[in-house]
Amino acid sequence: AGVDADDPATRDSRGHVPADYTEFLLPDGLQDARIGVPRENYTGYSEETDRILEDAIRAMEDAGATIVDPADIPTAGDMGGPSFQVLLYEFKADLNAYLDSLP
Known part of the structure; x- marks a missing residue:
């Protein structure tokens, strides 16, 4: 994460982005949290990704x-x-604009 000069949401964050977010994590931060796992449409495409998901679920x-x-x-x-369809069109245009901006 960082500052993107073309993104108003991050432009003003210059100098305010912590170097390491882990300082804000609480050891008991997940106590009493209720987390849903949507599996349909999101799992079953990659054994490796599914394994990582299962590991994350166990850790939580x-x-x-x-x-x-x-x-x-x-x-x-x-x-x-x-x-x-609108998303696909906008994504392509925005991605092309970004790639054109690279040196």
Whole structure:
């Protein structure tokens, strides 16, 4: 993370970004947290990624979180409509503009 001169949201953060976010973590920060794991549409594509997810779930559980598994999102598969087409168009244009700005 850092400052992007073309991004108003980060431009003003210059000099205010901590070098290491871990100083803000609390050892018992996940106690009483309830974390849902949406599996449908997000898992099953890569054994390595699924293993990393399982390790992260175990770590959060070991740190005191209550894991709701699965906590699937019924509309997660609906991302193919008109708004997705707009996203794809804008992403391409913005990515091309970014790549054009590189030296």
